[in-house]
Amino acid sequence: MRWRPICRRKTRRRTSPPRGKAQTTSPHWQDGLLLPEADAVRRAAEILNGASRVAILAGRGALGARAELEQAAQLLGAPVAKALLGKAVLPDDHPYTTGGIGYYGTFGTHAAMAQCDALLIVGSTFPYVEYYPKPGQARIVQIDRDPQRIGLRQPVEAGLVGDARAALEMLNAQLRRKQDRSFLEMAQAETRRWYATIRAAEVSERQPMNPSVPVAALGARLPPDAVLVADSGHHTGLVARHIRLQPGHDFGVSGLLASMACAIPYAVAAGCAFPGRPIFGVIGDGGLAMQLGEFSTAVAMGLPLKLLVLRNGTLGQIKWEQLLFLGNPDFGVAVPGIDFARAAEAMGARGYTIERPEQVGPVLDAALAAPGPAIIQAIVDPHEPLLPAVVSDAYAEHLRKALAKGATDAPAIWAALGREPARSMMGKHRV
Known part of the structure; x- marks a missing residue:
């Protein structure tokens, strides 16, 4: 048998881009809109409409929902306490906010949490449970993008899994404006007393x-x-x-x-x-x-x-x-x-x-x-x-x-x- 050399086809080698060559990346964060279930929104509205002294706790998850948070506070006559990560959610001199909560909290926040019969948590998992309402005192509604965070700190009756802005828009559409503003006015008075007190240090x-x-x-x-x-x-x-x-x-x-x-x-x-x-x-x-x-x-x-x-x-x-x-x-x-x-x-x-x-x-x-x-x-x-x-x-x-x-x-x-x-x-x- 006559020996024959094996002929190999020439193929073009695929090479990766040279090291250091610029690659394309998006400079923008892309995300979708997550909406809560309609039944959960109805349940949350029933709880908040049925309460007489509603407080709100807002965290960093509410940063993009300032107007909707303000509307909820106005409808509910609710003072808004801010977790530290949510300090920029509302201006510190906003008439509806009592300032911080917890160890760095205020007289207004302390009074609101001690006397509320319902609490709306928006975009917060503030961890220090001793500063929440006492067990059994308040019915709790929570809004969060992450379902694993619903009920993480407190037992929740209505959990709205979704974007804070969209969830608040849906909720606000079903809230009735409370005519009795005495709970809000009490918290505002305590907040004013707080700022007058710390002024002495400043x-x-x-x-x-x-x-x-x-x-x-x-x-x-x-x-x-x-x-x-x-x-x-x-x-x-x-x-x-x-x-x-x-x-x-x-x-x-x-x-x-x-x-x-x-x-x-x-x-x-x-x-x-x-x-x-x-x-x-x-x-x-x-x-x-x-x-x-x-x-x-x-x-x-x-x-x-x-x-x-x-x-x-x-x-x-x-x-x-x-x-x-x-x-x-x-x-x-x-x-x-x-x-x-x-x-x-x-x-x-x-x-x-x-x-x-x-x-x-x-x-x-x-x-x-x-x-x-x-x-x-x-x-x-x-x-x-x-x-x-x-x-x-x-x-x-x-x-x-x-x-x-x-x-x-x-x-x-x-x-x-x-x-x-x-x-x-x-x-x-x-x-």
Whole structure:
């Protein structure tokens, strides 16, 4: 047999695009419209129409449904409490909102949750169940895109799985306007009392400086298109209470308040997502010490980031959790002193320092007028309490035990508890 070579057909090899070649991706988020079932909407309307004292809890899921949320509140005569992630859902001075809920809540929210007989939850899974209505007190309706979140925190009688805006439109069409506005008016009066109470801290001229002073002053200077981020710590409550967001503002924070040192990465992300918008951040000295190097990213990118750091030499939230939650003296919460203004200058940015209340306005004005990133450090009182709007019997007893056991600078803490707004929060437990 004669040998023959095997002939192979020449084929064209398929090659992938050269490495580094630009690929196409969509810059826009695409999503469909999810609508709740009609029977669930009818059931929800029956519950809310049949109640006499309806409260609303709104979270981040309600951000795109402001007009519909306002209409629901108007129809139901319902005060609107805001979970921290939903702080920008309604302006903080809106007549229907009572402000925050939970540990960072207000007198108005506390009263609304304590007295309501129905609760409408819109786009929120606020996790701290002790701040909801008591078991069996209120009938609950919940709106959420994720069916797994319906009833996650509280037993729900009517769950509307769908887009918050669309679900509220469907629900509002079946709601009857309540003529009795006394429940809303009660919550509004308590909210006004709350802001009058915390005003004492915002204008305090005492030294060492109350941390509310620079936080409130920064809030009053936010431009209309500002993006605000906060870290996790003592200052988070100050931002929640003393910065009044307005229409056009955006806000970012860790949802479960456990991501310490997140403020600068959040701020950098905001600068990338919203080019041209001014970015503001509030952070504690503990968080900034952990993530200080990331500020150099903001410098390298030339972001318009103004970062207010509250220097009190302590991990304030951990300290007050030890005192209030456990009844133990503070332990292991000291933060080494760092001159963050000089650190900012070493990175090529601007650094400012505020040590006295009368410096707050001029220094903030100078920092906000300067181009590029800057750190403004405010030296504040380490003994200023972090308290819920209404201190429970258990918290008061824990606090007494902790101070009696030898908490650091106990006399200074006792003195702070006797000043407003802590005095009003302590209520019957006043020192």
